[in-house]
Amino acid sequence: MRMVQTLETPSLLLDYQKLVMNIKNIADFAEDQGISYRPHIKTHKSVKIAKLQLEAGAVGVTCAKVSEAEVMAAGGINDILIAYPISSPDKIKKIVDLLQQGVHLKVSVDHTESLGYLQQGLEQSPFTLEVWIKVNSGLNRCGVEPGQEAVLLAKAILSHSKLKLGGIFTHAGHSYAAKTYEEIENIGLQEGLAVVESAKECEQAGILIPVRSVGSTPTFRVAGKIPGITEIRPGNAVFFDGIQVGLGVANTDNCAVTLLASVVGEYKDRIILDTGSKSLCLDKGAHGNQTVSGFGQIIGHPEVIIQRLSEEHGVGSLTGETKLKINDKVQIIPNHACTVVNQFEEYVVHENGKEIDVWKVDARGMVK
């Protein structure tokens, strides 16, 4: 097998030992807390990695999109949460198809209108669909407000014969804007409480809430400790990236995914890399995150800041002397691993820089 430094660039590299360690660390945390682990696969989009997570103890997976769920189901994964609002008839038809295949599917709901659409789509089928109520814990994206709004939706679910209420969940994506770890802790606490309090109010109204699920990579270690929480759903923590390092929830040694790039130009004040926005992505962090400066971190070369990207060029400004010259290869820790992975067909999996396998990014481009 080849050394990764000899590969054509740009290539997406995956460090096997770091991957396995990251998965184990999440699974160990869940086991220590006595709760379940349902990773979000939007980060890796790989059946193989999802199966490693299941082998490590995950109870199933989380997907954002129906098309991602279809890929996971085709790969043999049969416990799937689609954590996304679904009301359109074409998507509901696909959900019925997944139920037909025997997938234990759960779908996010946060509108009474959607319940009607789901009920209608399932009416002619022999199936009932498990739905989880999404509550807003401060991200202000989707979700009913915690407490009485969740109770009202829970009651509405009970009045739909084809729907069954399985859980309450939230995602504290606003933790990405945190400036200190204390802020992350506060957001994680609110995340856990939003779910637990909503579940409590439902149970006071006589409605059982078996699953109470939280999850973002910055907060899962806080929210997952709140009594009453039964499940965590971190996605990015399987790889980590520059944004997580900037937030202080990982260090560069934990980052399992890198891009292998070549120097294609050297000038007085800059070098040019063959990784532009079509590989490194222009992503500097969602939800107000401001922890990264450039467009990726070149390992071992702090003197180069990737300051600008065009589609196929990365412009690395020099802050000091560099030994890098044309045809040198470097590894770059991406700012946001989830978006970068979606640009590539495959991972070159390596151990200590030696290629051991090639894995497909199975759900690449699955945005439907």
Ligand SMILES: Cc1ncc(COP(=O)(O)O)c(C=O)c1O
């Ligand atoms: C509903 C939901 N759950 C879990 C996650 C995982 O978040 P992270 O990648 O921060 O771990 C996300 C991320 O977008 C999400 O939207």
